[in-house]
Amino acid sequence: xxxxxxxxxxxxxxxxxxxxxxxxxxxxxxxxxxxxxxxxxxxxxxxxxxxxxxxxxxxxxxxxxxxxxxxxxxxxxxxxxxxxxxxxxxxxxxxxxxxxxxxxxxxxxxxxxxxxxxxxxxxxxxxxxxxxxxxxxxxxxxxxxxxxxxxxxxxxxxxxxxxxxxxxxxxxxxxxxxxxxxxxxxxxxxxxxxxxxxxxxxxxxxxxxxxxxxxxxxxxxxxxxxxxxxxxxxxxx
Amino acid sequence: xxxxxxxxxxxxxxxxxxxxxxxxxxxxxxxxxxxxxxxxxxxxxxxxxxxxxxxxxxxxxxxxxxxxxxxxxxxxxxxxxxxxxxxxxxxxxxxxxxxxxxxxxxxxxxxxxxxxxxxxxxxxxxxxxxxxxxxxxxxxxxxxxxxxxxxxxxxxxxxxxxxxxxxxxxxxxxxxxxxxxxxxxxxxxxxxxxxxxxxxxxxxxxxxxxxxxxxxxxxxxxxxxxxxxxxxxxxxxxxxxxxxxxxxxxxxxxxxxxxxxxxxxxxxxxxxxxxxxxxxx
Numbered sequence: 001x002x003x004x005x006x007x008x009x010x011x012x013x014x015x016x017x018x019x020x021x022x023x024x025x026x027x028x029x030x031x032x033x034x035x036x037x038x039x040x041x042x043x044x045x046x047x048x049x050x051x052x053x054x055x056x057x058x059x060x061x062x063x064x065x066x067x068x069x070x071x072x073x074x075x076x077x078x079x080x081x082x083x084x085x086x087x088x089x090x091x092x093x094x095x096x097x098x099x100x101x102x103x104x105x106x107x108x109x110x111x112x113x114x115x116x117x118x119x120x121x122x123x124x125x126x127x128x129x130x131x132x133x134x135x136x137x138x139x140x141x142x143x144x145x146x147x148x149x150x151x152x153x154x155x156x157x158x159x160x161x162x163x164x165x166x167x168x169x170x171x172x173x174x175x176x177x178x179x180x181x182x183x184x185x186x187x188x189x190x191x192x193x194x195x196x197x198x199x200x201x202x203x204x205x206x207x208x209x210x211x212x213x214x215x216x217x218x219x220x221x222x223x224x225x226x227x228x229x230x231x232x233x234x235x236x237x
Numbered sequence: 238x239x240x241x242x243x244x245x246x247x248x249x250x251x252x253x254x255x256x257x258x259x260x261x262x263x264x265x266x267x268x269x270x271x272x273x274x275x276x277x278x279x280x281x282x283x284x285x286x287x288x289x290x291x292x293x294x295x296x297x298x299x300x301x302x303x304x305x306x307x308x309x310x311x312x313x314x315x316x317x318x319x320x321x322x323x324x325x326x327x328x329x330x331x332x333x334x335x336x337x338x339x340x341x342x343x344x345x346x347x348x349x350x351x352x353x354x355x356x357x358x359x360x361x362x363x364x365x366x367x368x369x370x371x372x373x374x375x376x377x378x379x380x381x382x383x384x385x386x387x388x389x390x391x392x393x394x395x396x397x398x399x400x401x402x403x404x405x406x407x408x409x410x411x412x413x414x415x416x417x418x419x420x421x422x423x424x425x426x427x428x429x430x431x432x433x434x435x436x437x438x439x440x441x442x443x444x445x446x447x448x449x450x451x452x453x454x455x456x457x458x459x460x461x462x463x464x465x466x467x468x469x470x471x472x473x474x475x476x477x478x479x480x481x482x483x484x485x486x487x488x489x490x491x492x493x494x495x496x497x498x499x500x501x502x503x504x505x506x507x508x509x510x511x512x513x514x515x516x517x518x
Binding site: 022023043044047048051054055056059102103106107110111113114115118119121122123178181182185186187188189191192193194195196197198199200202204206 | 253254257260264265268269307308309310311313337338349369370371372374375376379389390391396428429431432433435436437447448449450451452456457459460461462468469470471485488489492493496497500
């Protein structure tokens with residue numbers, strides 16, 4: 001078996017092994033899960049190290065300042081591994097705090113402009129005049145949803161008065177529609193992932209056609225072993 | 238009435254493995270016997286394609302592969318169609334990856350399309366360049382926006398200094414970028430790009446993302462920061478129809494429709510069963 005064919009076989013095996021979990025938890029799904037986590041972690045670490053080597057070899061030592069910065073960064077990054085030591089766990093917090101601090105600092109400088117002001121401006125610019133009827137209706141609904149939902153989360157005033165009731169109800173239904181839409185997209189994603197694997201198993205181009213030949217045999221083998229094991233366990237009782 | 242409710246109860250408590258089996262069948266079936274269900278084209282896909290079509294000649298487009306291999310089934314059709322669309326335009330393309338799996342997918346699509354061969358005839362280093370992976374998430378995005386040359390000193394394929402390539406003479410910072418194209422599955426992704434590239438440099442972007450991300454990106458589309466988005470496999474099919482290149486997206490459309498029909502049917506059954514049981518109580 002060539003390396004390519006073996007790769008296709010592994011793809012078929014692990015795809016089916018993961019999906020055997022739908023029947024029940026079993027050694028196939030466990031193996032696939034652990035191999036995936038191990039391979040993904042190993043790949044990530046190896047790729048980061050490769051990037052460091054390929055991008056910075058001969059570059060980091062050009063000036064003394066660069067060398068010092070590079071060595072300091074390397075030493076700091078090694079502190080991540082103290083996550084696995086009970087005694088020196090506190091050292092792990094140093095790179096963690098630097099990473100979190102840097103990221104928050106970078107995000108804070110623009111988050112208000114990126115995620116608040118532009119959206120407020122876009123909502124404020126919505127109009128119901130001078131546009132076609134459908135757009136006007138859409139804009140009207142959007143304005144009503146935004147206003148009512150914001151009022152729903154206004155906790156500084158008592159919401160017991162009568163006018164609050166329909167506003168809160170409308171806001172609640174609006175949010176439920178929003179969550180429903182998000183859930184619909186989640187279903188789309190799960191189905192799409194599955195469809196992608198089905199395309200692989202059926203060898204739909206550009207997937208390797210050999211997968212189509214291996215798929216029924218591997219599936220039958222897994223099914224037979226799992227059903228056989230269940231039958232054996234039942235008969236022993 | 239009593240026996241009817243009992244039937245609904247049975248349906249409500251149906252073994253999930255039966256539902257999985259039904260889903261397997263309805264997804265496998267259209268690949269063996271295609272149905273050809275219609276695909277209507279939405280506004281997101283139209284604006285996504287229009288943004289690429291309206292790029293002026295010699296525009297600098299940065300394409301970022303920000304996703305893991307787990308989303309290949311949903312994102313690969315979007316990636317292939319978009320890269321095909323971009324390579325047919327007289328523009329400059331720089332490929333990067335903020336996620337560690339990105340270069341694998343980029344290599345897959347480059348192997349499939351072969352940009353240097355007809356019909357694209359793009360020259361490496363002149364018309365396009367593959368800069369590879371940059372670790373660091375949002376920090377890397379900010380660093381790239383400030384200075385490409387110092388953040389990625391070497392290109393990904395030949396490991397040569399980027400300063401030696403003609404295309405890179407026109408790409409020093411995000412200020413030189415006409416459009417950012419991001420294929421993504423999560424964080425870091427659109428939120429971070431908008432914060433680090435749109436706010437300081439006003440770089441517009443288009444996004445190909447997994448469906449579950451769509452609700453988080455829609456506000457950016459409304460705000461004008463994201464010019465177009467393709468959320469999921471369904472949008473990939475729409476986009477393939479717009480650009481006239483049928484691929485995996487269109488091939489998946491039937492399976493996507495049949496699987497969703499099954500989900501809808503079971504949601505209806507579940508609700509009817511719930512209402513029927515409540516009435517009895």
